[in-house]
Amino acid sequence: MLLAIEDNLVQGFTEQELRTELAIGLYQQQKVTLLQATKVAGVSLTEFALILRSRDIVVDYGYDETEFAKDIETMNRLFPQS
Structure with missing residues (x-):
């Protein structure tokens, strides 16, 4: 998709700044x-x-509490603290 915006409406913004603002x-x-x-x-x-x-x-990384708890459990098993 190509989006055209008049230059005077976005004056002072870089293309990267506009892309970031749109994404946010x-x-x-x-x-x-x-x-x-x-x-x-x-x-x-x-x-x-x-x-x-x-x-x-x-x-939001897409985790629910159950998945997060399982990940913590796995990390604790793989990397036990002494």
Whole structure:
């Protein structure tokens, strides 16, 4: 998809800034997943998560509490603390 926006409406923004803002907006409205938002923004998952964190936006990694508990259990089994 090609999106055309008049230059005077986006004056002062770089293409990267606009892509990031679009991705954040779509993510917050739950129109795209976290992974899809990274593709819209054109950045890595880690970079996008850091951008969201810097704006106090909660990152939903798609885990529910049960899956998270299983992951913690697995990590504790694989990397026991002495």
